[in-house]
Amino acid sequence: MAALNSTIAQVTERIAQRSAKRRRHYLDLIDAYDPTRPARVKLAEANQAHTSAGCAVQDKIQLLGGKWPSIGIVTAYNDMLSAHAPYERFPDVIRKAAREAGAVAQVAGGVPAMCDGVTQGFEGMELSLFSRDAIALSTAVSLSHATFDAALLLGICDKIVPGLLIGALRFPWLPAILVPSGPMPSGLPNKEKAARRQLFAEGKIGREELLKAEAESYHAPGTCTFYGTANSNQMMMEMMGLHMPSAAFVPPNNPLRDALTIAATKRAAEITGLGSDYRPIGRVVDEKAIVNAMIGLMATGGSTNHFIHLPAIALAAGIEINWDDFEELSHVTPLLARIYPNGSADVNHFHDAGGMAFLVRELLDAGLLHGDIVTVGGGSLAAYAQEPFLAGETLSWRDAPAVSGDESVLRGVRKPFSADGGLRLMAGGLGRACVKVSAVAEDKRVVEAPALVFDSQADVQAAFKRGDLDRDCVLVVCGQGPRANGMPELHKLMPLIGALQDRGFKVALVTDGRLSGASGKVLSAIHVTPEAAEGGPIAKVRDGDLIRVDGEAGALEVLAPADWRERAPSQLNLAANARGMGRELFALFRHNACSAERGGSAFPDYDPI
The missing domain is CATH 3.50.30.80 (IlvD/EDD C-terminal domain-like)
Known part of the structure; x- marks a missing residue:
């Protein structure tokens, strides 16, 4: 493995210096918390009784008298949104896995999950960015019961992952793992879909033909397969060590996906303060993890939305980044992926070519990522250069493939698509x-x-x-x-x-x-x-x-x-x-929003210094 690139080291150090006072103030929240006692025992007896009243008998026994860790599930499930429809069955899978691990899992709360694909071009789209802040608030409400020792965050799409992460980061003493559900199967090629849209805009085809093309593209449960904000979210969670390794692009509703969800649950139970491997989210998401996310964005030509979301996420962890940081990192990060709209392939093709494990391995070996970050998966980021597979019913990981399975989609650092990043x-x-x-x-x-x-x-x-x-x-x-x-x-x-x-x-x-x-x-x-x-x-x-x-x-x-x-x-x-379609309810957000470069958030200063 090569030494860390000097520009990446310098940008990271500059971010750390810029953020020093704010970050120290943030970490004080962790230092003031005692994770070695189950969170619920800090509550009064009546409060504890409420936490267990609706539980299964075994869970109730453990919540009232036992010492099992309690895992809170915050879910973005709805069955209108294809990416989140698979989450309907996740709580049952997680509850069973938690019991097997000697833990209790409960749905702590739900967060809204709107689909930009539905609201694009209509009034509801004006609620989209601030839905991130609403999701952060909903996550905070879900975790505010102060009865959980860890959290599992179920979400994928545009504002949903940033909102879940921002909310969870304001509980920095809690370990938290993001749990994806995976992309839908490839449908109508994205390039052909875009061509049909352009023909419709020019009046050369009608609505019926366009609707047929769109339905052939968005056609099944799972994330949309183009490389927009949703799939960029998943890439970044891997780069920050917040998923189980290489969990991002495994399809939904199959045994490997279930095995990864079970593994995330058992890992959440292991990294609470009740054990010997305490990994609070506030220490997982540090300056190095944020820089890794930015590098991943450049290396894959990811969503420009993250020029807004990453500053907001970072600030929630007491870290200040700006667009100059993105610019400097872009100059030293090679573009290694071509996924639509940067190419003709979709994320399934990317995953089949070697996916996240190959990408992480290539960047690590070239000294283009911080390999020494704390991850929820255990060990360093090197674990994320492996891909999961099932040996019978046993979940295992193996090294990323030595060469790309398709160099038109994914390449190594010695033969990049371009010498610098795409953003x-x-x-x-x-x-x-x-x-x-x-x-x-x-x-x-x-x-x-x-x-x-x-x-x-x-x-x-x-x-x-x-x-x-x-x-x-x-x-x-x-x-x-x-x-x-x-x-x-x-x-x-x-x-x-x-x-x-x-x-x-x-x-x-x-x-x-x-x-x-x-x-x-x-x-x-x-x-x-x-x-x-x-x-x-x-x-x-x-x-x-x-x-x-x-x-x-x-x-x-x-x-x-x-x-x-x-x-x-x-x-x-x-x-x-200002009014109609609920926009009047979001006036408070508009009036208080900070600039796009600081995250476009309605609550831009979490830790005043």
Whole structure:
């Protein structure tokens, strides 16, 4: 194994120094907690009675009089969301496994789990980002009964894993393991699905044909198979040591998946303070684990949403990161995976080619990960360079394959797809933003063209239908940040902007909104901060201004007119975004949201110093 890359070491040290006071204040919560006594015995007798009243007899006996550890299950189950439908049967599997391990498991609570795939382009999408904060609050409520010695967190998708993790991190003395359920089988290839969407946007096919294609793509229980935020979540949990090793992409509802869930349960029982291997989540998630997650994001060309989620997760653990950290790590991290929208393969193809075990092994051997982090799986991160398998009914792990099973999908560090990561920082007169260049062809990564300014996704769609966008242009979509309308993803823009690019026009997108897994073949500077609602420079752009979006140099500039900065910011009309579809209930979140670079959270300062 090579020595740790010097840039990674320097970035990690800088984060540690920046975070020192806040992190120390956070760790005080662990130091003040005595984990060696069952949590429930610290409660009064009446309180304890309530914790066991609905239990099976054996569990009740152990909760009232025994010393078995108590494991709280926080679940994002609902059967509308394909990724979370498999969780319906997990509590029974976990309760049985817990008893076999000499522990008690109870569902501590449920958290909401909305699907961006359902709400994209509609009003409900404006609740999406802040659903993460609602999930964090729900997780905290679930664990607030102070009767649990460990937690199992059942969730996969976009805001759900970050929300569960943020909530659990505010109970830093509790060991916690994330338990995935796995991706659905491969359906209609993602590239073909995207082509159908573009044809529909151009009016070349009808709704019936598009619906048929979509249903062939999203067709079974399990996570969507493209490499968006949900599957990037799973990658990061592996890189941070919060899963059982290589659990991320094992399909749902099969014996190996059940074996991994059982193993996670038994491991949770082992790492409580009642045993000899106490691993509280607040010490598992440290500066090194956060850096590993960022490196994984770069090495796989993962979701741009994590430019927002990772700062929020880190801050919940008393750690401060910023987009400069992402930028520096990107320069030294090779791109090792091509998964849609960065290629034609899906996560099942990635998993079959060697998956997370191969990826971790390659990065570790090259000195591109912190191998000495604390993991829930036991030992160091080296355990995550192994893949699980069943020998009869016994769960075992073996070394990752020596070579990739498909070099069009997954490669080693000696033959990367590119020498640096697929995600970059943009900075300039228009503010700071991020861009996913790994999905953009090299000859499309620099666009210099007149601005066309819009206040909504719907206005862009209407202009496209009128033919007003058939020209070289930079589409500037304002008023889409956290404080404006909750920062929805602008997923509906990609098919039509892709169509413009295919017609031969030079086109780019600049917005204070999000794209995430929808980030595709069009150059897109997203998450622009300061946002328009705060009077950021993006609110001063007018139709016809000459904009340069340079994904290679990371530049985001207004080239002309020279006096553009002297303008007053446009006044946004956000009245239509304030009510209906529950949006009025989230006004508190919008009013208190911090910048995208700090996580876009409504509670940005957990440990004031």
